[in-house]
Amino acid sequence: MNMPARSPKWAKLLKAIFAACKAIGLDDDSRRAVVEQLTGKGSLSGCTAVELGVVLDHLNRDRKQGKQQYEGRRRVTPSETRAGQLSKIDALLAELHRVTGRAHTLKYADAIAKRNGYGECVDFCDGRGLRYVIGALTRTLAFKAKGG
Secondary structure (H helix, E strand, O other): OOOOOOOHHHHHHHHHHHHHHHHHOOOHHHHHHHHHHHHOOOOHHHOOHHHHHHHHHHHHHHHHHOOOOOOOOOOOOOOHHHHHHHHHHHHHHHHHHHHHOOOOOHHHHHHHHHHOOOOOOHHHOOHHHHHHHHHHHHHHHHHHHOOO
């Protein structure tokens, strides 16, 4: 059997399709029916990256039909005690973007938190972990501002 060539994008599209199916509540049989209808193939493993893109676009269009669209990870609404620290992290990331010219998103702060063991992401850090992330961002900003 001739298998299609796998690009690096293929695995990402496959994960996004499974996440979109979960978000809109499709079970395995329904997902297979959608794939069969759109591509003429019985499973996702036989699809190319272009065909996976078509399937993902179709699943994301289901929002117009009253179903929920997969939009990726959402941030939690912070409590009053943590809101100040999280806004400080946002301000430091914006300043880091201004100084370096490169966009630094919350994923950057999440990586700092995860790498140092404060939490999986800043959403799950306690007050102490957030202070440490703020400190790390402050040191990074000072280093980059000096030309480092």
